[in-house]
Amino acid sequence: MKLAMIGLGRMGGNMAHRLVQHGHEVVAYDRDLAAVAEAAKNGATGVSSLTELPAQLPSPAIYWIMLPAGEITENVMREVGELARPGDIIVDGGNSFWKHDLARAAWLKERGLILIDVGVSGGVWGLDRGYCMMIGGDDAAVKHIDPILQALAPGLGDIPRTKRPSTESAWQAEMGYVHCGPAGSGHFVKMVHNGIEYGMMQAYAEGFDILKQRGKDDLPDNMRFDLNLSDISEVWRRGSVISSWLLDLIAIALANDQSLSKYSGRVADSGEGRWTIDAAIEEAVPVDVLAAALFARFRSRVEFSYADQLLSAMRHGFGGHVEMPQ
Amino acid sequence: MKLAMIGLGRMGGNMAHRLVQHGHEVVAYDRDLAAVAEAAKNGATGVSSLTELPAQLPSPAIYWIMLPAGEITENVMREVGELARPGDIIVDGGNSFWKHDLARAAWLKERGLILIDVGVSGGVWGLDRGYCMMIGGDDAAVKHIDPILQALAPGLGDIPRTKRPSTESAWQAEMGYVHCGPAGSGHFVKMVHNGIEYGMMQAYAEGFDILKQRGKDDLPDNMRFDLNLSDISEVWRRGSVISSWLLDLIAIALANDQSLSKYSGRVADSGEGRWTIDAAIEEAVPVDVLAAALFARFRSRVEFSYADQLLSAMRHGFGGHVEMPQ
Amino acid sequence: MKLAMIGLGRMGGNMAHRLVQHGHEVVAYDRDLAAVAEAAKNGATGVSSLTELPAQLPSPAIYWIMLPAGEITENVMREVGELARPGDIIVDGGNSFWKHDLARAAWLKERGLILIDVGVSGGVWGLDRGYCMMIGGDDAAVKHIDPILQALAPGLGDIPRTKRPSTESAWQAEMGYVHCGPAGSGHFVKMVHNGIEYGMMQAYAEGFDILKQRGKDDLPDNMRFDLNLSDISEVWRRGSVISSWLLDLIAIALANDQSLSKYSGRVADSGEGRWTIDAAIEEAVPVDVLAAALFARFRSRVEFSYADQLLSAMRHGFGGHVEMPQ
């Protein structure tokens, strides 16, 4: 199939590359022309402006937008919406807020266009491993782009197969992509995926912190252990209940440097973690772990917090306590 | 009544003072002789060593130990246990771990001595306001020291009275002291008191932090408010659901300096908060708020955490994410 | 002054009553005519439809809407907005979402009308104790309704005064009301107030649960205490660090029945707790305690959760663990 890939950063560039490797024709655009040149080197057809795209594409055209969520995706979506022809399909592969999809789908529908929202997991490893995809949108349109989804998906690989009834959706799921429901549902499921990711990461982080601090000098001698965290992470990868891909990454990081000294620990959060809490509150679902994981990231970016200062002020007020020295 | 007050710091010194004011005779000891002199100035009889105490006291003697929990209380308790006479009463008024009381009571009992554990709330304000006391120990012994407890307790004051059946324990409760049960139960109740205190303090701290950060520059103009936290704390003291003594203290602190600039926000924790979580886990009671309050204090004392560094390492691993600049 | 009070439920009815007691003229409306009759009995002028209001009021008219947040407030606001005259002031005294105020203020402004949002704390006790109020909106308009605010506010009472510089806002704060900033800021501050309230309530709830479960049969004899929670709550009201109005209410509840058997423990949440978390996330402020308090309420209303079922399924999967019997 032929499609336009708009946005050739870490994600879009690799996805274009993988699509070409699987025999698809990619018309590649990015406002950074070096990225376009790189995509062309990998077999895509480069163009230097959005307006060149329609002429390059069959009807219905497929525009796959792979840009950071937010203003830039919104703007490019608008531009593409203006130049597309009725019946065309616009894919938002970024990490957009799923409620924005609802509004966008409605706006595009007024112009005869169809929105497909695709939540993509896979990061920098996707070129080789493939991309796990969660898809929302109109049935026929999602069916239409199926060959593209197949090419991007990781496929069966050597992962042990779960015994389950064989349906079309079950087969797609095994390939690594799932059509979740109407517009917005793809990003919704991807959002929850990231929410879980935050929680899992924090679980590991807290656990390794406990191991690390067990070597602290102020513990009694027989209760102090200087643990080899690299070996431990490696062991846990084998046959343990907590083996996972994240643990593989931890093992790689610790193999290099157990002190993690090149990281200061100011941890960003990228939207999905926040929206997950929002969705849970909307549904009245208790999410203590997912929320705590988000809050830990907030806290990691602040040296001193006003909350903590107020605690000190109260302690001074009722007990005359002087603060701990820095 | 006549009793020995051992330990004349912020708490013990004021308690000795208050007892004298209420007509009791206090024999005061502290290893800091300046504190003894101060107590003597306030009407107590000062002594310069523990061994002088027995001769000064009637039988059964009452030894009120008012020292920081831990080794020092343990040591002094041992010393007093050695020099006391059968039938004497030893009061531990510090913030001891309630399980230690169980062992101490057993050890003292072997020597014919009686332990009363008293959890005391009131801080530096107690001299004037009186001390709220939670008491554990043998019935007869607690009854014996009742006049002392009455003198230390805040009394009815002008607090609106709750309509309830009138019993002896109910009357004592209104005076501000309660005999909770056998040895250990006084410190147990005091411990939970402090656990609740941590949770309440953190609730205020988080709320005021939200108010404070609402003035941040990066918020949209119509969603940014520069709030007068001093006025707000003052208003909440009047007729609001969250009025409390802690809020009174917040109002005092904010009246001086809304920025709380003299506090760095490294918040100590003093044992009870930790033991409260331990007790809850022993009982399988979920205590998300009390635990989160404790953990916030732990976090306040660490500039960067290994947990956060590991989050950054994982993010780098799967997404090539570079850390946020400091 | 003369004003219209729209909505005569538990809150609005008492506020109308208090305003009459303080010499103001209240034109009272509710769609429940029995509530109107009750207000008339208390000295207000009753009317049986919104459309009668303008003729009864001087210019600029003051419409105080005291209805549950949500659709009904929105609808009545619209209706009043249609029948009001330019320059009139519309007060929203319900627990509206502060971001809705922003839209409403804009809509009203187009019609020459002014929105004042007032967050009110005080509940059923406000008639006697007065209402603590947090106010957002235009300076001149807020100044105009000042006599009404003074009448509703609790006033100085016998609460110890905080030493602070004397300004107009400081004086108002001591009376029990505060003009926080532009439209929306009143409800914003009230929202955080309720968020704190959730956290404090949960802190007490967890603490008393620990005390209660300490009497459980499965604990070792010397670690089991049958505590008198009524006495303990009463003691904590006197001189303790955690004394508060909420604790007064706890003492009242426990004086009647320590087992709280008439409550099943399905706890509602009314919006502000949720919005507080939303605001904190918007500001990247960690609010572990406030969020945990909200989630505990969610959990209280579900007998079994899908999350828990999935935990059981996983445990069965990796360990062959059979579930605990019910």
Next chain:
Amino acid sequence: MKLAMIGLGRMGGNMAHRLVQHGHEVVAYDRDLAAVAEAAKNGATGVSSLTELPAQLPSPAIYWIMLPAGEITENVMREVGELARPGDIIVDGGNSFWKHDLARAAWLKERGLILIDVGVSGGVWGLDRGYCMMIGGDDAAVKHIDPILQALAPGLGDIPRTKRPSTESAWQAEMGYVHCGPAGSGHFVKMVHNGIEYGMMQAYAEGFDILKQRGKDDLPDNMRFDLNLSDISEVWRRGSVISSWLLDLIAIALANDQSLSKYSGRVADSGEGRWTIDAAIEEAVPVDVLAAALFARFRSRVEFSYADQLLSAMRHGFGGHVEMPQ
């Protein structure tokens, strides 16, 4: 090598079996003689009492105790300690509390015996997959039993190898076992492993709950999604950041029955989750996620909580709120 396996339940029985399969000689004992017979069928030498063991074993003898943590392990350890000969090695492979190991190691040492504590992960799958092991104890003794550890460990398998310096401990880690440090350190590391497990499980549980409740009737139509959780779990196993062995188990469970109707959701906890929090508090490490995961299990086992009842009582007290109907 030849060793005694004491305790032939789900874990011990399979471990004996695996050891025989790898060419070791196992003398098997359990107080349930049917389990002994089963082990004999699998190639072990069965005995019907502990006292028969010493005669069957070379010197130094290896006693591997594989029993539930707690009283039974304590008792059997004592018995074995009495009948063992100086220089013998006693392995505790159960989930014992690591601080108990410290006392046991000291007691055994007095008798010339050596304790090795082994934390084992692998559950019912270990017979095939092998057992991931965390080991504490004396260097020479751990070295002595190395062939046994190798046989039990999963081995390299087809797990991608982490690039890291090649040392002896690194090689063992890749085989799936790690000598963590002195006595107690094996169970310490296993305990943290389980703490992390609790956190990860809860992260998945909360995430899937959000997905599930998104189909609730009370959500607006365009914000309601009926999601196929089985397909979603399957997709996430492929190329996603949150793929893990636990997710594999979730996929298996959901393939059978998305409603998980055979689970009521009363979730047990087995000690390690609690001790992990205890260890973290000892080290002053904030563990919001691990603690919340534990508390969720506590909450899952209580229909109504006293804490929730008290919240209702407070709400009734200040707002006249009636409880939500059940």
